[in-house]
Structure formats: C-alpha cells, structure tokens
Amino acid sequence: MPTSTDTDCAIRLDSLSMLYPTKSGGTVQALDDVSLSVQAGEFISIVGPSGCGKSTLLRIIMGLSRQTSGQVTFGPSEDTHRNQLGMVFQQPLLLPWRTVRKNLLTSPDLHHARDAATHEKADELLVMLGLEEFGDRYPNELSGGMQQRVGIGRALMHDPRILLMDEPFGALDAMTRDQMGLDLLKIWDQDRKTVLFVTHSIPEAVLLADRVVVMTPRPGRLADVVEVALPRPRRLENINTPEFGEIVLKIRKLLDSEHSAH
Amino acid sequence: MSTNTKRQAAGREERAVPDGETVPVKAPTNSDTPARRRRRVPEITYSVLVFIGLLVVWQVVVEMFDISNILVPAPSAVAVSLVDGFRDGSLVSHSIVTMKEILIGFGIAVGSALVSAVLITQFRTVERVLFPLLILTQTIPKVAMAPLLIVWFGIGISSKVLTVALIAFFPLLINAVLGFRSAAHEQVEMLRSFGASRMQVMRHLQIPSALPHIFAGLEVAVILSVTGAVVAEFVGSSEGLGYLIQASNFTLDVARTFAVIVVLSAVGIVLHAVVVQLGKWLVFWTATPSNAASEV
Numbered sequence: 152m153p154t155s156t157d158t159d160c161a162i163r164l165d166s167l168s169m170l171y172p173t174k175s176g177g178t179v180q181a182l183d184d185v186s187l188s189v190q191a192g193e194f195i196s197i198v199g200p201s202g203c204g205k206s207t208l209l210r211i212i213m214g215l216s217r218q219t220s221g222q223v224t225f226g227p228s229e230d231t232h233r234n235q236l237g238m239v240f241q242q243p244l245l246l247p248w249r250t251v252r253k254n255l256l257t258s259p260d261l262h263h264a265r266d267a268a269t270h271e272k273a274d275e276l277l278v279m280l281g282l283e284e285f286g287d288r289y290p291n292e293l294s295g296g297m298q299q300r301v302g303i304g305r306a307l308m309h310d311p312r313i314l315l316m317d318e319p320f321g322a323l324d325a326m327t328r329d330q331m332g333l334d335l336l337k338i339w340d341q342d343r344k345t346v347l348f349v350t351h352s353i354p355e356a357v358l359l360a361d362r363v364v365v366m367t368p369r370p371g372r373l374a375d376v377v378e379v380a381l382p383r384p385r386r387l388e389n390i391n392t393p394e395f396g397e398i399v400l401k402i403r404k405l406l407d408s409e410h411s412a413h
Numbered sequence: 414m415s416t417n418t419k420r421q422a423a424g425r426e427e428r429a430v431p432d433g434e435t436v437p438v439k440a441p442t443n444s445d446t447p448a449r450r451r452r453r454v455p456e457i458t459y460s461v462l463v464f465i466g467l468l469v470v471w472q473v474v475v476e477m478f479d480i481s482n483i484l485v486p487a488p489s490a491v492a493v494s495l496v497d498g499f500r501d502g503s504l505v506s507h508s509i510v511t512m513k514e515i516l517i518g519f520g521i522a523v524g525s526a527l528v529s530a531v532l533i534t535q536f537r538t539v540e541r542v543l544f545p546l547l548i549l550t551q552t553i554p555k556v557a558m559a560p561l562l563i564v565w566f567g568i569g570i571s572s573k574v575l576t577v578a579l580i581a582f583f584p585l586l587i588n589a590v591l592g593f594r595s596a597a598h599e600q601v602e603m604l605r606s607f608g609a610s611r612m613q614v615m616r617h618l619q620i621p622s623a624l625p626h627i628f629a630g631l632e633v634a635v636i637l638s639v640t641g642a643v644v645a646e647f648v649g650s651s652e653g654l655g656y657l658i659q660a661s662n663f664t665l666d667v668a669r670t671f672a673v674i675v676v677l678s679a680v681g682i683v684l685h686a687v688v689v690q691l692g693k694w695l696v697f698w699t700a701t702p703s704n705a706a707s708e709v
C-alpha cells in the first residue's frame with residue numbers, strides 16, 4: 152500500500168526475487184519482484200496456485216532461506232530480531248518424545264529461558280488452545296487438529312509480534328478447519344499480532360484477513376492485493392453474505408485470469 | 414460403578430452386571446489389558462510345553478535307540494553336565510572370561526560406531542572420505558579377521574575384544590548413520606526457526622530421532638558380539654566358553670559341549686533382553702500409548 156505511513160509498518164518487502172538452482176544446472180524462479188508492506192497488527196492472507204512461491208516467501212521472511220535479490224525490512228516499531236517472528240508450519244512438527252507442555256516450551260528451552268513465567272505462559276496457552284487436560288500427554292495421543300493447535304501454541308510461546316503461518320490448517324478436515332480459523336481470529340484479537348497466513352482456501356483467506364494477497368503462477372508475482380472491508384468480529388455466517396461472495400469471486404477471477412494468461 | 418465391575422465388563426460387547434445395569438463398550442484402552450493377558454499367557458505356555466515335549470522326545474529317542482553319548486547326549490546328561498560345571502566352578506569362570514570379552518568389545522563397538530556416525534553425519538568431508546571406505550570394508554567377512562587379530566594381538570583377551578568390536582561395529586554404524594539422518598528436514602527447519610544452533614538441533618532432534626535406529630542396531634550387534642567372542646576363542650585361546658567347547662570336543666565330552674551351548678544361549682538371551690528393555694524404556698514414544706492412557 153503506497154499510502155501507508157512508515158511508522159506502523161511491520162514488514163516491508165522490496166522487490167524480492169528468488170532463484171532456486173535446479174539439479175540439471177539451471178534455475179527456477181520462485182519469486183519475481185515482490186513488493187509489499189504490511190501494517191503492524193494487520194492480518195494478511197496469501198493465496199496463489201501451487202508452486203507459486205508462497206512458502207518461499209515466508210521462508211525468506213523467517214530467515215530460513217536467503218533471497219536472491221531484494222530486501223526484507225521490519226518496521227521501526229518492530230524489533231528487527233528474528234525472535235519477533237513465530238512460524239507455524241503445514242504439519243504440526245511436534246517432537247514426539249516431548250509432552251505437549253514441553254513441546255510448547257521448545258523455544259524457551261532453546262534459549263535457556265525456562266522459568267516460572269514461561270511455565271505460567273504455557274499453562275495459559277494450554278487453556279487458550281483448549282488443551283488444558285493434555286499438557287502431560289505425548290503428541291501421538293492427540294488428534295491431528297489438537298497437534299496442530301500445539302504447533303500454533305508453540306509459535307505463540309515467545310510472544311512474537313509477527314506470526315507467519317504456512318497453510319497451518321491444510322491437513323485438517325473442513326469442520327475442524329473452520330473452527331480453528333475462528334479460534335485463530337480470537338487469539339489474534341487479543342493482542343493483534345501481525346499475521347501472514349498462507350492458504351489454498353479462498354473463503355478461509357477472506358474470512359480471516361484484512362487484505363488478501365493474490366499471487367500469480369510461477370514465477371510468483373503479486374497479481375493484486377484485495378481489501379476485505381468486512382466488519383469484525385467475523386463469524387462463519389459471514390460466508391453467506393453477498394459482500395463476502397463478491398470478494399471471493401473477485402479473487403477467484405484474479406486467479407483464473409492469471410492462470411489462463413500462462 | 415466400581416472399577417471391579419468395569420473390568421469384568423471390559424472386552425465384552427455389552428454385559429449385564431449383577432445389579433442389572435448394562436455397561437456400554439469402553440474405549441479400548443481399558444478393555445484390552447485383561448483381554449490381551451488372556452490371550453498372551455497361553456501362547457507362552459504352549460511354547461514352553463512344546464519345548465518340554467521336544468526334550469522328552471529327545472530323551473526317549475536317545476534311550477530307546479541307545480544312542481552313544483559321544484554322538485548325541487540325552488538332555489538328562491546335558492543337565493548333569495551343567496550342574497557339574499556350575500558346581501566345580503568351571504562353567505562360571507569361563508563364562509566370566511567370555512562375558513568380559515563380549516562386554517568390553519561391545520562397549521568399544523558402541524562408542525566408536527556412535528562417534529563415527531556423528532562425524533559422518535555432521536561433516537561432509539568425513540562422509541565423502543570415510544563412508545565409501547567403511548561400506549567397502551563391510552563386505553569383508555569379519556570372522557575371517559579373527560586369526561589375523563590373534564597373530565597381531567596374541568591369544569589373550571585383547572584379540573577377542575577386538576574381534577567382538579569389529580563384528581559388532583558395522584551394523585551399529587550403519588543404523589546409527591541412518592538414525593542421525595532420519596530427522597525430517599521440516600523438523601530441522603522448525604527448530605532453526607526458533608533460533609536453534611547446530612548443536613541444539615543435534616541434541617534436541619537428531620539424537621532422539623536416531624535412538625530407535627540405534628537400538629535396532631544394538632539388538633543385532635549384541636547377538637553378533639556373542640558369536641564374535643566364541644569364534645575368536647575357537648581360533649586361539651586358553652580360557653572362555655569357546656575354548657571350553659573345543660576342549661570338550663577334544664575329550665569327546667559332548668554333553669559338556671551342549672552344556673556350554675546352553676550357557677551361551679542364555680548369555681545371548683539375557684544380553685538381548687537387556688538391550689530390548691533399555692530400548693523400550695528410552696524410546697518410549699514409538700510404543701503404543703497404553704501406559705499413559707491406562708492411568709485414567
């Protein structure tokens with residue numbers, strides 16, 4: 152958004168490009184000239200065809216991959232440190248030898264910061280995630296949805312200002328998925344973290360976000376950024392309103408036109 | 414409802430308890446313990462019965478056809494020889510020697526295999542140089558090295574220990590390398606996203622993920638260790654169970670040979686059981702969650 156003031160900008164991406172080397176010696180362009188600025192406290196959904204570089208984008212922001220060119224800057228109101236970031240992956244990726252509580256404590260354990268306060272925080276998270284009875288269970292005793300909730304809780308443990316979520320509900324059934332989305336909104340509403348949320352579901356993207364970033368097929372560019380001016384708090388019933396339908400249709404058309412253009 | 418009636422009802426579809434109340438099917442966590450016990454006990458009993466039956470047949474056949482003790486001793490003769498061996502202390506002292514060889518050799522194998530596996534998985538150059546060599550040397554039949562080791566290290570304990578270590582090393586190494594590599598790339602990235610260092614990824618992820626593989630290797634290696642010790646003693650020694658077998662064969666005391674084999678099997682079974690138990694205890698998360706769930 153060109154009009155945004157720099158003071159409350161959380162993440163700024165300047166012409167990010169990413170080339171992956173291939174086995175045959177060539178390169179694959181995953182991202183091409185992606186520029187975007189994200190306001191602090193904003194909920195952004197990212198949609199785009201498979202392989203367009205959504206995961207790559209999050210990985211670069213997270214610092215797991217290094218972009219070929221371009222820049223990622225974190226806004227002045229944010230600490231530039233990586234520990235301001237939390238990432239939720241498509242799979243729960245829990246450590247099976249750790250109890251649910253200890254999985255939540257992964258980050259403090261890595262930073263030798265486990266103390267009374269972090270234990271309290273873990274207890275709070277367990278309640279918030281509806282897992283208070285499962286703190287001492289092991290991941291293989293939990294359902295997929297519960298595991299994914301632990302994965303989200305683990306990313307929230309060190310209270311990051313920015314949450315990067317790469318198809319966190321991808322492996323869940325439709326009903327659990329809707330519920331988890333609404334739960335996520337509740338959590339987000341508590342302290343308005345900045346969220347980048349990748350999904351394949353357009354309704355889900357619209358239901359959750361302030362703005363939806365639509366990406367083109369590979370190489371991933373920004374096709375458009377769609378405002379979602381629906382009131383909050385959002386409910387599942389929102390999906391049946393005409394306004395909602397219009398936005399979904401707009402995004403679908405954007406994706407279709409980009410698809411046929413290739 | 415008391416836990417007692419609950420237990421009675423478990424495993425049945427639905428059953429009226431004395432007071433006329435019907436108990437619905439309970440989750441399998443509660444019901445499978447008694448059911449499993451009911452099934453498992455007979456299996457073991459049958460195995461024992463079959464084993465005893467075989468011993469009886471063996472005894473009868475030997476007596477009926479009056480088979481020479483030099484060819485096949487009767488189980489009773491083996492038992493007598495076992496008791497004698499323990500009474501005069503010869504079986505015990507030779508067992509201690511062999512156990513020492515096995516344990517030291519096995520220990521060396523475990524230590525060196527784990528260290529090599531860490532180096533191979535952590536450093537590319539080590540892997541490139543060492544791993545092909547190790548795979549190549551794996552094709553050498555290790556027992557064939559035993560005579561050489563006797564020539565180099567004498568007929569004392571060190572040649573036996575080295576034979577054991579050599580035999581146990583490779584299955585351990587291969588499994589440990591596989592194990593240290595078994596952690597999913599995504600898990601590594603997950604830890605990295607929390608700022609984990611390479612050492613922390615090792616400690617919090619790669620070592621625990623390797624444990625199931627390492628224990629698979631240990632189970633194979635511990636049995637091979639027993640074989641290694643006996644073979645090395647065959648080749649040249651003045652004490653140990655392998656030596657005792659050769660000495661008994663020489664004096665045509667076949668009953669004692671059998672007695673020693675019984676002791677060797679017992680040693681193998683006990684060592685294997687220790688490894689399996691340790692594995693179950695350390696690698697608790699791959700087992701079914703019955704323990705944690707049944708405490709409800």
Ligand SMILES: Nc1ncnc2c1ncn2[C@@H]1O[C@H](COP(=O)(O)OP(=O)(O)OP(=O)(O)O)[C@@H](O)[C@H]1O
Nearest residue numbers: 171172179181200201202203204205206207208369
């Ligand atoms: N490590 C890598 N090496 C080489 N190419 C890669 C690598 N990671 C991703 N790519 C390529 O980059 C492109 C974008 O990948 P990315 O995983 O970012 O897509 P995505 O939008 O997340 O797809 P999906 O929706 O299926 O998860 C793909 O074409 C992929 O083949």
Ligand SMILES: [Mg+2]
Nearest residue numbers: 205206207317
């Ligand atoms: Mg992806």
